[in-house]
Amino acid sequence: MIAIGMEGSANKLGVGIMLHPEDGSPPRVLANIRHTYVSPPGEGFLPKDTARHHRAWVVKLVKKSLKEARVSVGDVDCICFTKGPGMGAPLQSVVVAARMLSLLWNKPLVGVNHCVGHIEMGRLITGATNPVVLYVSGGNTQVIAYSSQRYRIFGETLDIAVGNCLDRFARTLHISNDPAPGYNIEQLAKQGKQLVDLPYVVKGMDVSFSGLLAAIDGLAAQWGLGGEDAANEDLRAQDPQSGAVHIPQTDGKPTRADLCFSLQETVFAMLVEITERAMAHVGSKQVLIVGGVGSNERLQEMMGVMARDRGGSVYATDERFCIDNGIMIAQAGMLAYQTGFQTPLKESTCTQRFRTDEVFVKWRED
């Protein structure tokens, strides 16, 4: 059985083709391609620009993925698309494309919850059977565990998502959005040494980042570290060989790298803490990290230390599957499709709000 997955809930447009062999052997990724809309430094991606990007690229990506997978339209069983959650305009441009292909090729549609896509792809790639899932991206921050046919949300952000917090601070520092703002913060943080005090807000299994973001933005302003000029100063001080930035330390003044370092150390500690609490609550020893922020190596490292101390282990995927992609939509869609699930054309809408626990997980037992 072969499914095409189409994802475009944020600034990545992804198309993937997944094969579930009839003989029951492990599923195979036949194609997984992505094109990212990158906004200039200091700016976030706006819905209408992102939607325009997706509309411009979706046909090319579908053609390319079919070619890469060496399958013809006739081999495809279903077309899976992201129903939500996400940004309205980009979601819509992809769902229109999916609907068009469905009519053109006469293939059934399968609407997929984006978060469930991440979870199912993570489970498939890592082999984690029943993990506590930390889902961290630009739009989501959730701690999830499976129980009686639902992915239940044990904890989540009370305001902004962790990825959004990182992205917005990257804008404050005028850090490049290419390939991703979070990636560039991670690189800069590696040179940070001094930990500055930031608000740490954990309530039970929930977290809050908005106060922290305001505080670190304030520090950047106070020390004159925000904006284009400070970013250019860093670039000039960069060692062309090692990439390291040598800015002389003046008594107690943090560097841009220190702020990135402190931001990461603080928000990741919060995430690991609520994950550990959920693990203790449900008695699980496995953690699966999914979502774009999940590709951060420092987060993976911290999670690994926590899991080891609990006698467990952490499962994470690389950027191919962590960052939004089409193949995860194909995977989750196919699991639902195999249980008989289809999305009639009339209902093939998308929605900005679509909670992880709204999905009836028919394909898992117990």
Next chain:
Amino acid sequence: MESKLETISLPHLPASLPIHVALFRNVQNSAFLRQQLLAGNADFEYAMIDASLVFSRAHAMAAVFRAMNDYLNSRLKSHNVHSEIVFSFNPTNNIAESFRKLGISDSTKDLLIIKVSVSPDITHDSVATHLASSVEGVPMSFDDSTLSEIHDINKIKKLYKLGALPSPAVKADPSQPMPGAAKDLLESSLIGAIALRGS
């Protein structure tokens, strides 16, 4: 004069560090004892506490344990573990104030003396002998019923700022001990204050 020195092995502390405790009433030579402390006479390195401020045995042990834990972790705030014990009775971080309020004064009549076996030559016998020859007072057993005759509840409440707690003054018969619940409440509050000091 003989003493009724008691040697206590507090749970959780190393067996090599027993605590020697003596309680005296009607002490006659407080001025002399205080003078030895001020002069830094090593023979008189004791925790000497105004016993009217000691509510109960558990109260005293909480202060000793607090000082001993800080001693074992090398974070004494005063000169030695014995001055630290006096300080540990205090609910605030003011060391000088703690000595002034809780330590021995020239007029102290009732005295609680504590010594820790911080070196091997400090033994029950050595402490008993020295106290017997140095303290002019009536040795008493270190127990709650004796302390209840000595302690001044109002002074204790004032020191620990616990004025709102039920007072023994409401007792119908002052000769009776405090009702159990009120005693427990006050004792728990004192011990809690000792644990929280400096937090």
Next chain:
Amino acid sequence: MTEEYKPPALPSPFTNTTPAPTLLVQGAEAHLYKTVSLDPSIPAALKVRPSKPYRHPILDRRLTRQRIIQEARCLVKLVREGVSVPAVLAMDWEGQGGEESAWGGAWLMMEWIEGPVVRVVLEQWEAWMKKHATALDASQMPMEEDRVRGLMKRIGLTIGGLHKAGVVHGDLTTSNLMLRSPAQGQRQETGLAASAVSMEGEVVLIDFGLAAQSTQDEDRAVDLYVLERAIGSTHPRSEQFFDSVLLGYRESHKGAGSTLKRLEDVRMRGRKRSMIG
């Protein structure tokens, strides 16, 4: 990749303790032990918050310190106010061996509460009812239900006392409510109840790891709401009696009315909102 599991090491001075403290619970935040108080004949609970090596040492110290102190402060305040919680016996928030030490943890020694947690009491009662409900006569059934209502009301009174004292618990579940066993010879209920499950004893609130000082109706209402949800999910047969908690709560202090009004809002809102992808 899983390494061999090692039980956590005890902090000083409890490495001296004989017999060694018994590990009861290894939670996410803390390890709970049973040991003795400073009087070897009286038991005590020891809560250890170990250092978390995954986080930056400075941040780790800050959090561990803040939290153990916060918990102890709430308990001491509540004891003073006469709310039934475990008394604080001793604590240490400074870790060991200076700022760069290997152990940045903290510990809190508390009064040992002898008795069952309400979760177990309700589980046993529900199990008993499931088995015997059909055999009960007309007078026994309401009596059994009254017993649970009575317990719920006492719980409400206790929570009211907590809130009146200016503290919110932050994690009210039936696992964090205990029934202090009455002293020998003071049992009263014997023989009255059809089921063998005792509901006697003073209600004691435990585990103040997430507690905070607050007098806000919102925080208080969330406390009640969390308990309501916990009883609903853990004790489905007892959920119908939650009203008795609120009845006891209403009688407990003057401000109860406005908190209960706020509870309506909190219920409507639920805890979870939809998130943008």
